[in-house]
Amino acid sequence: MNEPILDDPTLTAQELRSLAAAGTAAPSLLNTQPWRFRAYSGTHTLRVYADPQRALPRTDPDGRALHLSVGTAVFNLRVAAAHLGLEPSVRLLPEASDPHLCAELDLSRTAETPNPDPDQGPDLYAAIEQRHSSRLPFADRDVPETVLGELRAAARAEGAVLSVQDEDGVRRVMALTEDAERRTADDPVREAESRAWLRSREPASDGIPLSQLGPPDSEARLPMRSYTGRPPAVSVPPARFEALPHLALLSTHADHPSDWLHAGQALERVWLLATVHGVRISVMHQALEWPQTRWELRDPNEGPGFTQTVLRLGFGPAGPAAPRRPVAEVLEVVGAPAAA
Numbered sequence: 001m002n003e004p005i006l007d008d009p010t011l012t013a014q015e016l017r018s019l020a021a022a023g024t025a026a027p028s029l030l031n032t033q034p035w036r037f038r039a040y041s042g043t044h045t046l047r048v049y050a051d052p053q054r055a056l057p058r059t060d061p062d063g064r065a066l067h068l069s070v071g072t073a074v075f076n077l078r079v080a081a082a083h084l085g086l087e088p089s090v091r092l093l094p095e096a097s098d099p100h101l102c103a104e105l106d107l108s109r110t111a112e113t114p115n116p117d118p119d120q121g122p123d124l125y126a127a128i129e130q131r132h133s134s135r136l137p138f139a140d141r142d143v144p145e146t147v148l149g150e151l152r153a154a155a156r157a158e159g160a161v162l163s164v165q166d167e168d169g170v171r172r173v174m175a176l177t178e179d180a181e182r183r184t185a186d187d188p189v190r191e192a193e194s195r196a197w198l199r200s201r202e203p204a205s206d207g208i209p210l211s212q213l214g215p216p217d218s219e220a221r222l223p224m225r226s227y228t229g230r231p232p233a234v235s236v237p238p239a240r241f242e243a244l245p246h247l248a249l250l251s252t253h254a255d256h257p258s259d260w261l262h263a264g265q266a267l268e269r270v271w272l273l274a275t276v277h278g279v280r281i282s283v284m285h286q287a288l289e290w291p292q293t294r295w296e297l298r299d300p301n302e303g304p305g306f307t308q309t310v311l312r313l314g315f316g317p318a319g320p321a322a323p324r325r326p327v328a329e330v331l332e333v334v335g336a337p338a339a340a
């Protein structure tokens with residue numbers, strides 16, 4: 001085994017800023033950006049914390065989606081570290097006494113290749129800034145099987161399973177998503193929680209600006225998320241969506257916080273790779289937000305497993321860039337951590 005190459009262990013301010021910018025470009029439920037990054041001066045350690053003030057207690061009572069979101073940021077940090085020529089080593093949930101500490105990255109090692117996992121495909125760094133949610137209609141065009149195969153492998157490399165649904169599966173997932181949308185529409189507390197993250201005045205640094213809401217399906221087949229309640233408080237003109245959407249389930253074999261963090265990393269790895277291939281993604285997470293519909297989502301063809309999210313894939317316009325908090329708000333640099 002190669003000995004780790006220890007260069008100057010201190011990360012420069014510029015390196016830390018570029019890492020944090022990549023981390024915070026990650027996707028998150030309602031664009032809550034529920035993460036904080038902490039670096040320790042004079043060290044090569046970067047910690048990723050979940051920010052409980054940005055949790056969604058009604059929509060996500062056990063913090064599963066929050067961990068998924070933090071996991072996406074961890075994956076971006078890994079890619080950005082590799083781009084800086086480092087070989088990050090990641091420990092998830094390193095301190096049992098601190099459940100908010102989701103990950104610790106040791107960035108002391110210099111990488112031999114500028115890729116987190118050279119066997120698994122292209123450098124994903126440029127895709128971090130190019131990736132956006134696309135809530136717009138996609139073309140009636142198949143995603144090539146070769147690309148789907150690469151996306152499945154990307155999920156697998158992070159310990160998750162991506163199962164692209166056949167026509168029956170797509171109809172099943174759409175029906176469950178519609179069911180979840182109806183349940184949410186009947187829950188005024190959830191609707192209020194979601195609406196609190198809508199941003200009607202720009203510029204915002206988090207949440208969903210009204211300008212980024214997608215249209216509803218004019219044929220009422222594809223249950224896109226209604227962010228503004230029913231009847232809609234803000235209406236976007238309906239549009240015709242693809243006849244048979246490509247939907248995929250992202251699942252894990254177990255359902256603990258570490259699995260959620262793995263699923264988040266898998267989600268971002270799949271999404272960045274899809275971006276490289278010109279494939280757009282929107283997340284359709286509604287059915288995960290009710291125990292009954294989440295349970296029924298489990299893919300009978302994939303054996304036992306826990307669905308973590310639903311992805312819609314296709315070719316279409318890129319979504320607009322969503323706002324992000326400035327790096328100074330998410331990154332702090334403090335003295336060295338106390339020895340455990």
Ligand SMILES: Cc1cc2nc3c(=O)[nH]c(=O)nc-3n(C[C@H](O)[C@H](O)[C@H](O)COP(=O)(O)O)c2cc1C
Binds near residue numbers: 027132282283319
């Ligand atoms: C766990 C999770 C759940 C999400 N659920 C949805 C969803 O149900 N509908 C949707 O349109 N976007 C969903 N998103 C996407 C976020 O809204 C999006 O990432 C965020 O607004 C930032 O925008 P961006 O992806 O364009 O950077 C989800 C993202 C994550 C990580």
